[in-house]
Amino acid sequence: MLKDNNILVVVPARGGSKGIKLKNLKPLAGIPLVEIVGRVVDELDFVDRAVVSTDHDEIAAAAEKAGLTAPFRRPQSLAGDRIADWDVLVHALEECEKLDGRRYEVIVMLQPTSPFRLPRHVAATVTKLVDGGFDAVWTVSPTDSKAHPLKQLIIDGERLDYYDPAGAKIIARQQLQPVYHRNGVAYAISRECLLEQKSIMGHNPSCVVVTDPLANIDTSEDFLWAEFLLDRGLAPEVARLLDKKAPAGP
Numbered sequence: 001m002l003k004d005n006n007i008l009v010v011v012p013a014r015g016g017s018k019g020i021k022l023k024n025l026k027p028l029a030g031i032p033l034v035e036i037v038g039r040v041v042d043e044l045d046f047v048d049r050a051v052v053s054t055d056h057d058e059i060a061a062a063a064e065k066a067g068l069t070a071p072f073r074r075p076q077s078l079a080g081d082r083i084a085d086w087d088v089l090v091h092a093l094e095e096c097e098k099l100d101g102r103r104y105e106v107i108v109m110l111q112p113t114s115p116f117r118l119p120r121h122v123a124a125t126v127t128k129l130v131d132g133g134f135d136a137v138w139t140v141s142p143t144d145s146k147a148h149p150l151k152q153l154i155i156d157g158e159r160l161d162y163y164d165p166a167g168a169k170i171i172a173r174q175q176l177q178p179v180y181h182r183n184g185v186a187y188a189i190s191r192e193c194l195l196e197q198k199s200i201m202g203h204n205p206s207c208v209v210v211t212d213p214l215a216n217i218d219t220s221e222d223f224l225w226a227e228f229l230l231d232r233g234l235a236p237e238v239a240r241l242l243d244k245k246a247p248a249g250p
Contacts, residue, residue, distance in 0.1 A: 002046040002130050008104035009047050010092040011037050011068060013112050014079050015056025020220065024059050024112045028226055029242045033112040033217065034059055038066025039241050040110065043119040046126065047108075049100065053092045055079040071099055085109060085187075086200050093194065106130065107189045109200075113217040114184040115226060116238050124208045125186040135193035135202025139210050140180040145173040180209065184216050212237075 001007065013034050017023040025032045031039075034052065041050045052063035052070050055078075060070035072095045078087055089107055097103060108126060110117065121139055129137040145151070150170050152163040162168055170176065186208075193202035213234050215226035229235045230242075 001048055002106070002126060005105040005130055006048045006102060007046055007106045007108060007126065008093060008096055009041055009044075009050035009108045009110055010089055011050070011052045011063065011110050011112060012085065012088050012092075013052050013054045013056075013059050013063065014074065015054060015059055016079055016081065020217075020223075022056075022058070023217065024054075025062055026217075026223065028115050028223065029230060029239075031242055032062045033115055034063050034068075035066035036115045036242065037110050037112050037117075038063060038068045039244060040117055040119050040122060042067050044122060046123075048102075048104070049096055051092060051096060053088050071095070086194070086198065089189070089194060089200065093191070103191070105191050107191065107194055109187040109189070111184045114214065115217065116212065116214045116229070116235055117185040118212070118237050118241070121208065121210055121212075122186045125188045128206060128208055129188040129190065132206060133204075134190075134206045135197065135204045136187065136189045136200060137206050137208060138187050138201070139183055139185040140207045141183040141210050141214060143179045143181050145176055148173075148176045148179055150176060180207070183210060183214055185210055185214065 013024040015022060020026060024034045041047055050068050052060060052068050053074050054060050055074045064070055078091055089109060093104060093107055106126060106129060125137050125139055150164055150167040154161050154163050187200060189200050193199055213229050215222055217223060230239055
């Protein structure tokens with residue numbers, strides 16, 4: 001609980017990932033991605049309930065080994081690759097409130113595919129939501145200027161063009177307003193935003209900017225990048241978390 005707000009952590013981890021089979025069970029430094037989330041949650045003293053939303057028994061077992069709970073299975077109607085985060089979070093919230101007889105004011109989504117998240121990233125996100133009265137707070141990372149929207153191009157048949165016509169006026173990167181991208185580290189969302197506004201962003205969102213090295217796992221190349229960061233000692237806080245003994249299961 002944080003300032004009288006019950007906090008529910010939801011870890012979405014379906015079994016049907018297409019890019020990498022059973023991606024949420026793939027080990028980084030010998031630890032399945034879904035277990036890494038449990039190690040982060042174990043260091044957060046304000047979490048009232050942390051559940052994995054999965055349709056896969058092996059993922060559920062790995063999550064429970066890491067101290068998360070798996071009190072329900074996600075229905076097949078929510079297990080496809082085109083299901084929105086909103087649907088998964090609402091299902092998890094409703095299931096937990098029914099099981100626990102408790103109202104959760106803040107829902108925190110922690111995706112296993114961001115294994116370089118740290119407890120302080122999550123704490124900053126939740127604290128900003130509660131203290132600032134925002135509808136939602138997402139973690140974001142600065143986008144390299146080479147990938148700025150005004151520098152992007154499209155190909156129409158054989159014709160090359162700017163994605164945004166305003167890009168034709170850009171001469172130097174100093175002309176570009178900084179932009180950011182979601183990094184999947186943490187999303188904190190108010191109950192009202194999720195259920196009344198039916199959104200994970202809402203009308204009054206904010207963010208926490210993360211500048212630490214991150215890896216967002218979608219492909220085998222992303223795993224190589226994560227291993228490179230660890231092997232080169234570029235993510236010492238993550239290495240400490242991975243070396244830590246796993247928490248006892250629920």
